[in-house]
Amino acid sequence: MIQVPAKALPAAAQTELQRYQQEVDAEPDYAARVGLAKDRFSGRNRKDNPVFQEIRGALTEMCSGANRCMYCEDSCADEVEHIKPKNFYPEAVFVWENYLYACGICNGGKNDSYAVFDDATAQILPVSRKHGDPVVPPPAGRDVFLNPRQEAPTRFLILDLRGTFAFLPYPDLHASDQQRAKYTIDVLNLNRDVLLRARRNAYGNYRNLLELYALKEEQGKPDDELEALKETRRLSPHPSVWFEMTRLWDKIPELTALFQRVPEALTWQLER
Secondary structure (H helix, E strand, C coil): CCCCCCCCCCHHHHHHHHHHHHHHHCCCCHHHHHHHHHHHHHHHCCCCCHHHHHHHHHHHHHCCCCCECCCCCCCECCEEEECCCCCCCHHHCCCHHHEEEECHHHHHHHCCCCEEEECCCCCEEECCCCCCCCCCCCCCEEECCCCCCCCCHHHCEEECCCCCCCEEECCCCCHHHHHHHHHHHHHHCCCCHHHHHHHHHHHHHHHHHHHHHHHHHHCCCCHHHHHHHHHHHHCCCCHHHHHHHHHCCCCCHHHHHHHHHCHHHHHHHHCC
């Protein structure tokens, strides 16, 4: 999981989205606002709604690879996901910065999972509501879940490229940041078996692509052949694997040898 590039909505779509949000915010009762938020989002998140056509188009442009899920980076992104769940935060149901493009597995798995750090004790407080519980506002506190629209998950997570290909909390993090990393990994189930296998495969593909690029460059092949390989890299799934390869290139001998042949590849991660 990497940070999502910033992108503004077209002005007309943003204005209409704000109008949607104002309709929800105008309801004075919190429980009624929650119900209204769910109802209005369900009615407006349609493929024939021009506003959400713009939203889906913008989110698609922000996706890595060929429209990959912003969480797992493996499956096709086709669901507008609320980072802060609308069932608890109706004030963010129509907020552009609260949207991600996710696959059904990640969106359904995360569902309404959320948590905050208690301001007084710094303990994690799950934001939850059982069936039949009163509909009251969630506790105040700092968000636990990593928000890739606002921060770089790679500051908190590292991939085990030399072993399991699992996401782990980045070494030497502050205790609360370690908790944030672990919570996000667990909520999204980022280390499910299929993703470990896919990341291992992505590593091999990226390594082979870099080897081929080095050979073509050394042989003086035309620029269009080199650019085609760079485009293949850009459209490949699991950009976190490539990011980690560039972060650990001088720690893994086979990567050291490759990146020494193609040092400019260390900057490719920045190219969308």
